[in-house]
Amino acid sequence: MSEILQIKDVRKWFNSEGKKLLVLDGISFDVRAGEFIGIVGPSGCGKTTLLRIIAGLEKQDEGEVLLRGKPIKGPGQDRAMVFQDYALFPWRNVIGNILFGLEIRNIPKKEALEKANRFIKLVGLEGFERSYPHELSGGMRQRVALARALVCEPEILLMDEPLSALDAQTRNVMQSELVRIWSETKKTIIYVTHNIEEAVYMADRIVVLSKRPAKLLDLAEVKMERPRDRFSKEFIDLRAKIFRLIQS
C-alpha cells in the first residue's frame, strides 16, 4: 500500500492570553491509502487541532503535512470532515444538510436524492428528513453530521469523535456500520476519539497521543480479525496497554 498522507514532525502553537501554547509537539506518522487510522489521547491534547490541520482548516507552524506528496494548501473535495460539534446548517433540514456536499459536486438532483436517502436509512433517520437541526436530539444531529460527510464519498474521511453523543447501544451499531462502509468503499478514514475501546474495535493502527503538548506515544498496530470481539483477551489487553500508556 502507498502512503496517501505523510505527517512529518508537525508542531503547532496557539496564542493563549498573550502566551504561546504548544499543542502539537513534533508529531510524525504516515497514513496508507485505504487505512483506518484511530487517533486517541486525553481531551485537550490536540486531536482536533491535528485533524483540522489535515483538513486544511489550520496550518502547522513547523513540519510538513503531505497529501499524495504535496503540501496541503486548504480544504478540498478529496477530504470531508465530521465535526465534534456537528456544525449542521440550521437553515437546512436533515435531507438538505445531507444533500449539501452533493450539490457542491453537481450531482444530478435525482441521483443525489437517492444517495441521500440511502445514507439517511443507514444512520437510522428515516421519518426525520424534513426536520430542522433544532428539532433533533444531540445523537440525531450527530448522525446527520456523519451522513452528511459519508455521502460525499471523499477519498479521506476525517472524523472528530463522530459517535460521542450516541448511547452505548447505538454507538456499537454505528461502529460496525462504519467498519462495514469502510471495508466496502476502501476509503481512508482518520478517526479521532477519546474512547480507546472504539479505536481498538475499528482501527488498523492507532496513533496514541500524550497529554498536551501532544507527543506521539505509540503507533499501535491492531492485528485482530474483524468483526472484533470486544471481550477477547487480545482486545482487552491492547485496550489496557494503550490506557496505561496515556496514563503514564
Place this chain on the structure above:
Amino acid sequence: MRLERVKDFFIFFASIGLFLALWEAYYWIFVKNPFILSPPSKVLVTFVQLVIGDPKFAETGFSMPLDMLYSLYHYLYGFSIAILIGFSLGLIAGWSKKVEKFLYPVIELIRPIPPIAWIPIAILLLKLTHTAAAFIIFIGAVFPILLNTMYGVSSVEKKYVEAAMTLGATKTAILLKKVIIPASMPAFFNGLRVGSGVAWMCVVAAELFGVSQYGLGYKIQLARLYHSPDVVISYMLAIGIIGLILDRLYRGTENRLLKWRRGFVVE
C-alpha cells in the same frame, strides 16, 4: 382557549370604541367646526366615499385607489433600489473588513441626516418627479438594510463556513450563495422590515412636496388647503392601514421562509 379569544376580541373593540367615542365627544364639546376637525362619524363616511370614488371627491381629483397606487409605486421604486444596493453593499462589507472600513466613514456621515432633510436637494437635482420621491425613499430604507445585512454576514459563525469548506465548497461564490446568504437571512429580513417602515414614512414626506398629482401624501396636503379635515384624516387612515399591511406581509414572509429559526429562542 375559546373564551380567551372572545375576551381578546372584546378588549380589542372596547379599546378602539373608547378612543372613537372620546374623539367624537371632544369634537362636539370643544371644536364644533368642520373646517378644522372632523368627528369619526364624519370621517368614516368620507373615507368610504373616497374609496368608492364618489363624484363629490372624484371631480376635484381625490381618488383614493389611484392615490394608493401612486404611493405604492413610489414605495416600490425607491425600496427595490434600496434592497438591491443595501443588500449587495451589506454583503460585500460584511464579508470584507477592508470594504467595511472603507465604507464606514461615509455611512456614518450620511446616516444621521434624516431622509426628510434630503427632500430639497432631491427636488433641485431631480425636479418634481417620481424619481425624486424614490430617491428620498431610497435614502430612508437603504441604511437599515445595509447595516443589518452587514451585521448578519459578519456574524455568520465560522464553523458553518468551515463545515462547508470541508464538504467541498471552497470557492468564495459558492460559500456566499450556500452559506453566508442563507445564514444571514434573519438579519437581512430584520433590515427589510425596519427599512420598509422608514420607506413608507418617506413616501408620505416626499409626496407632501408635490412630486406628482396623485399620492396619499400629496392629497393630505391638498385637502388641508381645501380645509377638509375629514379628507385629511381619511388619507391618514389609509396611510396607516397600508403601512400595517406591508409590515404584516414582511412578517408573514419572514416566518414562512425562516421557519428553521423557530425554537432558537426557546432553546
